[in-house]
Amino acid sequence: MTNKEVKLNYVMTSCARFPLLLQAMKSSLLVSAHNLDCLFVISSDGEEIKAEHVRLPQIQGIALSDDQQRLSLAAYHQVWDYQRITAQPELPTSVESTQGRDAVFYPCGSMTTGYLNTHDLAWGREKLYMVNTRFNCIASPVYGKSFEVVWKPPFISALVAEDRCHLNGLALKHGEPAYVSYFSATDHRFGWRDGSSFDGAIMRISDEQAVIQGVCLPHSPRIHRNYLYFCESGTGRLWRCPEAQLPASKSDLELVAELNGFTRGLRMVGDMAFVGLSKVRQAKDGSSRHIDMPLLENQQDLRSGICVIDLRDGSEIACLTFSGDLNQIYDVEIVFGCNNPRILDLNSEELSDLFHL
Structure with a gap:
């Protein structure tokens, strides 16, 4: 399926089960593609998939609150806040694009943070948490400030904009930050670029212990x-381990699935995992690093898209494949209770006639 509305070279193709799965779940997908500056909204009528997009610069992290009423997006030097609204027939609005939609999100504000290279976002019980990759910490956006520090790894000696360890992923537990992922426990500017791709680790925040070490470019702890x-x-794998058995050596982990793509972006629901897949890209500065990454051995066979994995046996339930320019996926989120959502663009003229009281 080619989305002709987006003036970009990309194609989406799905297996027969993917649109059926979305319809049966009465759900839609949000997928961030930071290289295209796009948030894709992927829905289904049961027979075909439909893709719309919202343009946001260098979008990465996506966060939906537990009640699915607030949507936050990390985009370059801002964090955008959207509110979910329902139809209000008493209002004098004639926004045609919201007619027939079972969920509408409109932009209701943003906080300017400066360029933090914000990766994962997550709504906790009382606040929004963000992985502030440039300053090597977990932070929260705060009005009137660039950010408020919540926690930083014990090996980071100073709060400086140097991306020393490439902190990227965040897992919440009971609404509080619980685990983080990073590429290397280094404490100098871009130190993570210097060593092996297998210097990555998962750290437990409560006792600041690296509970899993020696992993290749980890992302998306959940x-x-x-x-x-x-x-x-860096290996295209999805792993798991019972929390009660942490810390664990890599040999103690259970391999859930091995996929032919750079696995990044993970959303679990029931017995299923929605996993984002990307191609391996060259470093933006043109340098060579992490040349020991296993995925480099079969770059031509790698794919970009969304794979749905059965957590019970690791089998593939359904897949959605991207081609063309759509080859860098960062995050995946699910909007429940809707097969036809709409996220209004920041510059949409429709906002002038959309009222929420």
């Missing part, structure tokens, strides 16, 4: 049913 899941992006 807690689900008392297991810690994470993507070992």
